[in-house]
Amino acid sequence: MEPVEIIEGxxxxxxxxxxxxxxxxxxxxxxxxxxxxxxxxxxYDWIRDGEIELEPNPILVAGPNFGxxxxxxxxxxALQDFGxxxxxxxxxxxxxxGNCMKIGLxxxxxxxxxxxxxxxxxxxxxxxxDQTVDFAGGVLRFEIDEQAKHRLxxxxxDIGITLxxxxxxxxxxxxxxxxxxxxxxx
Amino acid sequence: MFDKIWDAHxxxxxxxxxxxxxVHEVTSPQAFDGLRLEGRGVRRPDRTIATADHNVxxxxxxAARLIxxxxxxxxxxxxxxxxxxxxxxxxxxxxxxQGIVHVIGPELGLxxxxxxxxxxxxxxxxxxxxxxxAFGIGTSEVEHVLATQCLVQRRPQxxxxxxxxxxxxxxxxxxxxxxxIGRLGTRGMVGHAVEYAGETIAGLSMENRMTxxxxxxxxxxxxxxxxxDETTFAWxxxxxxxxxxxxxxxxxxxxxxxxDEAAFGTEVEIDAASLSPMVTWxxxxxxxxxxxxxxxxxxxxxxxxxxxxxxxxxxxxxQEIALDRVFIGSCTNSRIGDLREAASMVxxxxxxxxxxxxxxxxxxxxxxxxxxxxxxxxxxxxxFDWRSAGCSMCLGMxxxxxxxxERCASTSNRNFEGRQGKxxxxxxxxxxxxxxxAIEGRFVDIREWx
Numbered sequence: 001m002e003p004v005e006i007i008e009g010x011x012x013x014x015x016x017x018x019x020x021x022x023x024x025x026x027x028x029x030x031x032x033x034x035x036x037x038x039x040x041x042x043x044y045d046w047i048r049d050g051e052i053e054l055e056p057n058p059i060l061v062a063g064p065n066f067g068x069x070x071x072x073x074x075x076x077x078a079l080q081d082f083g084x085x086x087x088x089x090x091x092x093x094x095x096x097x098g099n100c101m102k103i104g105l106x107x108x109x110x111x112x113x114x115x116x117x118x119x120x121x122x123x124x125x126x127x128x129x130d131q132t133v134d135f136a137g138g139v140l141r142f143e144i145d146e147q148a149k150h151r152l153x154x155x156x157x158d159i160g161i162t163l164x165x166x167x168x169x170x171x172x173x174x175x176x177x178x179x180x181x182x183x184x185x186x
Numbered sequence: 187m188f189d190k191i192w193d194a195h196x197x198x199x200x201x202x203x204x205x206x207x208x209v210h211e212v213t214s215p216q217a218f219d220g221l222r223l224e225g226r227g228v229r230r231p232d233r234t235i236a237t238a239d240h241n242v243x244x245x246x247x248x249a250a251r252l253i254x255x256x257x258x259x260x261x262x263x264x265x266x267x268x269x270x271x272x273x274x275x276x277x278x279x280x281x282x283x284q285g286i287v288h289v290i291g292p293e294l295g296l297x298x299x300x301x302x303x304x305x306x307x308x309x310x311x312x313x314x315x316x317x318x319x320a321f322g323i324g325t326s327e328v329e330h331v332l333a334t335q336c337l338v339q340r341r342p343q344x345x346x347x348x349x350x351x352x353x354x355x356x357x358x359x360x361x362x363x364x365x366x367i368g369r370l371g372t373r374g375m376v377g378h379a380v381e382y383a384g385e386t387i388a389g390l391s392m393e394n395r396m397t398x399x400x401x402x403x404x405x406x407x408x409x410x411x412x413x414x415d416e417t418t419f420a421w422x423x424x425x426x427x428x429x430x431x432x433x434x435x436x437x438x439x440x441x442x443x444x445x446d447e448a449a450f451g452t453e454v455e456i457d458a459a460s461l462s463p464m465v466t467w468x469x470x471x472x473x474x475x476x477x478x479x480x481x482x483x484x485x486x487x488x489x490x491x492x493x494x495x496x497x498x499x500x501x502x503x504x505q506e507i508a509l510d511r512v513f514i515g516s517c518t519n520s521r522i523g524d525l526r527e528a529a530s531m532v533x534x535x536x537x538x539x540x541x542x543x544x545x546x547x548x549x550x551x552x553x554x555x556x557x558x559x560x561x562x563x564x565x566x567x568x569x570f571d572w573r574s575a576g577c578s579m580c581l582g583m584x585x586x587x588x589x590x591x592e593r594c595a596s597t598s599n600r601n602f603e604g605r606q607g608k609x610x611x612x613x614x615x616x617x618x619x620x621x622x623x624a625i626e627g628r629f630v631d632i633r634e635w636x
Contacts, residue, residue, distance in 0.1 A: 017488045018372055018470055022602045027583045031241060031257035033215035033264050035325075045604055065373045068406060068470075069602060070581075071308040072213065073324035094342075094376060094408050095308060099324035145340060147200060158326070159226070162334045165198055169229075169336060172197045179205040180301050181427035183235040183275045186283070186294055 001104040003155035007086045007126040009058035013119035019062060020069035021096060025078040038074055039081030056083030059126070061119040063089060064112065067096025076100045086126050088133065090115055101148045102158060108133060108142045128153055187411055187444045188344050188379045191319040195302050202339045205301040207331050208287045209236035209274065211265040212583070213306030217329035218268040228272040229335045235296065236269050236276040238262045239286045241583040244546050244573035248280040258584065272332070285549020285575040288312040288517040292396065293551055295425025299414035299439040304331055309517045309599065311402040315395035316422075317414035317442050319379070322403065342408045343451040345378040346444075349386035351459025356633040358527070359394035360519060360597070360616035362386070363401045364464040366456060368474040375407030378452065381444065382412050386458035392421040393523035400518045401599050404471040413443035465504050465629055466601045466614040468492035473601075477504055477619070477631045495603050496611050497591075505629050507613070511594040512543035512624040513606070514617055515573075516580035519597035520548030522555050524617045528597075529564045531621035531632065537569035538627030544571040544586070546578040570624070582607045595623040 029041040039056075046052045054060075060079065066089040067075060076099045079087065086106040100107040108126060110118070110133065118124050121136040128149065133140045151158060162169075195203045207230075214236070221227065228234060238250065241258040250266055253259035262279060269276040277283035283290055288309055291297040299317035304310060306328040313320035323337065331337055347366060353359075367374070380402055387395065395412045402410030419436050422428050429435035462476040469492040475482060483500045484490040493499070498507070514520070514528050525547065537543045545565050547553035553575055556562055562572045579586040580598035588594055588610025597620050601612040615623065622632045 016491075017486070020470070020600075020602045022581075022600070022605050026604060026608070027581055030212050030583060031255075031261050033219075033261055035216040035219070045608060065376070065406065068372060069308065069403075069600060071306060071322040071324055073216075073306075073326060076324075091373065091376065093406060095322055095324060095403075099326065102324060102326035147338075158338060159220075159224070159330050159333045162201065162330065162336055162338065165201065165336075166334075168197050168201075169203070169334065172203055173335075176194075176203070180233060180298055181296055181429070182232045183206075183296065183427075184232050186235075186275065186296075186426050 001155045001157070004104055004106050004128050004152045007058050007106060010055065010123050011059045011061050011119055011121070012055050012057045013061045014052060014054065015063055015119070017063040018065045018068055021067055021072050021075040022069055024067065024075040025072065030072060030074055035077060036081060038078035039083070042078040042082045058083070058085045059124055060084045060087045061089070061115050062087055064091045066092050068093040071095045073099045076103055076105050080105045088115055088118060101152065104152060104155060106152060110140055110142055114140050187317060187381060187413055187442055188319065190442060191300055191302065192341060197336055200338055200340065202302060202337050204304050204331050204335055204337055205233060206296055206303045207234045208291055208303065208305035208310070209234060209328070210240055210287050210307065211238050211261045212240045213325050214268065214328055215261065215264050216325050217332060218272065220329040221332060226333045228274060228332045231273045231275070233335065234274045234332070236265060236274050237284055237287050237290055238265060238278045240577045240581065242279050242576040243585050244576045244578045246574050250279050255585070282550055285552065286517045286520065286577055288400065289521060289548035289552065292316065292392070293549055295422050295427035298422060299418060300442050304337060308403045309400050311407065311410045312396050312400040312517060314399040314409050314411040315392060316418055317411060317439065319409055319411065321409040342379045343377050344381070345375060345452040345454065346381045346383055346450040347454045347456060349382070349384040349456050349458040351386060351457055352389065353386060353458055353461060354633070356463055356618065357461050358616040358618060359390055359397040361461055361464045362458060363398045364466065364471065364474045364614060365461050367401065367405045367472050368464070369456070370405055370454070372404060372470050372472040373406045375402060375405035378407050379409040379411065380407045382410060387412055388415060391523055392417060393521045396521065397518055401471065404599055414439045463616065463619050463632055465619070467496065467498060467504065469495055469601055469603050471599065471601060471614060475504060477629055479504060505631065507593070508628050509541050509595050509623055510592040511541055511588060512620050513579040513594055513596040513598065514544070514620050515546030515548065515578050516598035517548065518599045519617045520546060520552065522552050524597070525552070525556050525561050528617040528621040529561045531618050532568045532625065533564050535568055535625040537624045540627045541624065542571065543569065543624040544573055544579070546573040547575050549575045579606050581605060595620045595629065
């Protein structure tokens with residue numbers, strides 16, 4: 001994962017609430033076994049039907065509860081592959097938010113009015129260190145989990161970090177009573 | 187209950203140990219690729235299990251190599267290869283234990299109280315019906331769990347929804363959860379682990395409890411949970427993965443329910459006795475009304491768009507809406523109890539000649555059980571198409587899809603635009619409501635039907 005520091009540039013706007021991952025990347029494109037190349041299918045039906053137009057800018061401003069529904073990580077893959085480096089929205093669905101953070105797609109939560117103002121400004125500069133969004137209308141601060149920020153900032157491999165705790169996992173397994181059944185015994 | 191399970195699984199702060207990892211073909215190939223790239227293995231194949239469900243055809247195709255759609259075939263074959271390479275047990279197409287991942291976990295007895303359970307699928311919340319902490323994850327997290335058996339997680343907030351009273355005749359668990367989401371909205375549970383409690387829940391079967399927990403994600407919730415009780419223990423007893431020392435296990439499971447003084451971030455109370463059969467009218471599960479109501483006046487741009495997509499006008503009675511298709515199946519409503527409920531409505535009737543209807547059992551074992559009980563004959567005699575196990579028309583990743591403009595009464599969980607096929611229009615209902623709608627060709631209030 002690429003480290004995230006400054007994300008700067010024009011803003012695309014999708015002012016819709018409750019955009020689900022079925023719209024972001026329709027099911028027929030989930031059959032690929034590769035991790036790349038999903039960008040051209042982003043919002044496939046909406047774009048093809050002329051319902052929306054989206055420029056592949058660095059920043060997407062979206063509506064509340066963005067990314068609800070299916071857990072498919074193909075949705076953040078498609079957004080990132082299309083060109084977005086950050087998404088700003090009033091709120092995100094839980095699984096989608098986690099998925100974005102895992103792949104270095106910065107998800108920024110700001111109030112609905114702030115989101116609209118940034119979209120109207122048309123360009124912004126996001127500074128992860130300072131946790132700020134700088135645009136023509138001012139400078140706004142956003143909140144982000146410290147641990148998630150650290151991983152994003154340094155482009156760290158989550159699994160590598162957890163494996164550094166291998167001894168703790170070993171100890172946990174040794175100490176805890178066996179839970180659940182052996183799936184191989186069925 | 188949530189705190190007890192979370193605290194018992196915290197390896198380090200924010201690092202949770204996972205007891206059971208369910209894997210399917212769609213969200214796993216890139217995760218196995220990641221392991222290969224880094225030279226990593228699967229830490230606990232004995233706590234991992236795979237099946238093929240999302241894109242398997244339900245026409246009786248009995249092996250991955252026989253799947254006609256090339257991309258689907260490749261994905262299922264890739265899963266089989268990955269499982270072999272990493273020694274992960276798999277029940278693929280053709281196996282007696284194949285089925286929808288959230289149906290086979292409980293069916294095998296793998297889903298047990300107190301466990302942490304994850305799967306690369308948002309409907310993993312289903313397993314919380316057993317008093318487990320279960321939630322959906324993305325592919326990066328699938329890879330993380332395969333490699334470490336742990337997950338980096340932020341502790342969610344807690345919510346308890348307490349239901350009072352008994353559900354009326356013809357009102358089911360599906361109606362209860364649809365009504366709940368209708369009241370709280372599709373964002374009402376975001377960031378929360380939700381415990382469904384109260385006398386109403388205690389009186390429900392495990393299958394009904396699974397239906398409720400299954401749709402937690404449609405309210406935005408991270409996990410849905412129900413306290414384990416005698417009903418839970420009776421389900422597990424005798425299943426293949428049940429603990430050898432069942433009594434000892436049950437004794438520890440009895441410690442799990444929330445204490446009387448447990449505090450929740452949010453508390454909600456719902457009078458279950460006043461609920462009615464529900465039907466969605468829009469393009470998210472929160473856009474729902476009672477079957478006796480009419481399509482509501484839109485109050486937001488989102489609702490206006492939903493009505494346009496659904497080709498409905500405000501004021502139209504839900505019972506006047508004519509249907510083209512009926513789908514009974516999905517991880518929400520495809521267990522033997524669901525099929526029995528649907529069959530009870532169908533017996534002695536014929537499917538309306540204006541529509542086609544299908545029943546898709548949730549697993550190969552549910553199918554075999556239903557056939558042993560003669561339910562397949564009931565459905566076939568009425569004109570339903572009786573299919574083989576899979577996710578089928580819930581998400582249209584296999585040949586079972588709606589054509590543009592077709593209107594479907596569906597027992598699945600999502601009525602999103604295009605979910606069941608591009609341009610398809612989905613109305614979510616209970617199995618009983620779907621069955622009656624198939625007979626009448628439109629929605630009916632099953633409390634007054636016949």
